[in-house]
Amino acid sequence: MLRTLPREWRVSVTQACNGQEGLEALRQGLGQVVLLDLTMPVMDGYQLLSAVQAEGIETQIIVISGDVQEEAIRRARELGARAFLKKPFDPDQLRALLSELRLLDGPALAPAYAPSPAPQVTFRDAFRETVNVSMGYAAALIAKVLEVFVHLPIPHVNVLEAGELQMLLADANRAQQLTAICQSYIGSGIAGEALLMFYDSEVADIAKLMEHGTAEYQEMEVLIDLSSVLIGACLSSIADQLDVFFSVGHPQVLGEQTSIEELIRLNQQRWAKTQAVEISYSLEEQNIHFDLLLLFTEGSMELLEQKLSYLMS
Numbered sequence: 001m002l003r004t005l006p007r008e009w010r011v012s013v014t015q016a017c018n019g020q021e022g023l024e025a026l027r028q029g030l031g032q033v034v035l036l037d038l039t040m041p042v043m044d045g046y047q048l049l050s051a052v053q054a055e056g057i058e059t060q061i062i063v064i065s066g067d068v069q070e071e072a073i074r075r076a077r078e079l080g081a082r083a084f085l086k087k088p089f090d091p092d093q094l095r096a097l098l099s100e101l102r103l104l105d106g107p108a109l110a111p112a113y114a115p116s117p118a119p120q121v122t123f124r125d126a127f128r129e130t131v132n133v134s135m136g137y138a139a140a141l142i143a144k145v146l147e148v149f150v151h152l153p154i155p156h157v158n159v160l161e162a163g164e165l166q167m168l169l170a171d172a173n174r175a176q177q178l179t180a181i182c183q184s185y186i187g188s189g190i191a192g193e194a195l196l197m198f199y200d201s202e203v204a205d206i207a208k209l210m211e212h213g214t215a216e217y218q219e220m221e222v223l224i225d226l227s228s229v230l231i232g233a234c235l236s237s238i239a240d241q242l243d244v245f246f247s248v249g250h251p252q253v254l255g256e257q258t259s260i261e262e263l264i265r266l267n268q269q270r271w272a273k274t275q276a277v278e279i280s281y282s283l284e285e286q287n288i289h290f291d292l293l294l295l296f297t298e299g300s301m302e303l304l305e306q307k308l309s310y311l312m313s
Contacts, residue, residue, distance in 0.1 A: 004091040019043030038065040049079035066136030126308040134237035149284040156278040180254040181227035188244035192296040273298040
């Protein structure tokens, strides 16, 4: 974000790590213009917008987010955002928007923005942001299919040893009575498995959402259809950002076509150390949520790091 600011823009810059820090800065008068994310820890973008509106703080807010659901855009504007930019974006888009909103004009109250040395971004942070964008596009697709609003979390990114992964999957399967759909993917030297896990008690509710007055779906067909949409959209967005191509395998229902234990056994060597991403989707006004687990093989990690390093350079 710092790299995209127009160099001639006469502003001083304040950064905040979450919505609460941002709100405190605004209360101190440090934000005549705010570039705001929606998915943040402590206080998210919607909560900050609501607080700014409630407290009557004068500021111009531009939301820049990977949550690109039509309802997310509508809610942000309703809460006072002047504009909404979808991630990922390029500097020309931001410059054009700032110019359109007449935020580049006005008296020279400060020296032109002098960019400081590029901040160091860790692999984990860069990868989490890449996934953040991809899960937003996947959620927008699900929101259209199911006609609901999808709440998005901050994705968890961790490196797991084979034993840790086996315990995670086995515990989830025992504790939650899960139905899991698995799809493998491979391309450009990167490979892995995507697992979408549904809670059995919610499967019938998901089926009802997808009927929309047409002939009834078989419940397992519903889960496979939904998995294909969600996993496909998520992987497609990651591939676009990293400039790679993924070939995605056919969905497999764990427990029917293969068990979690069998999945682990078959992939034990590839998954000696796995880059794992956990995303938990929940549907507003529905007692429905499901977890997406993206697992990248140990052999993929070096190339992932190279791709993200190039992206951040």
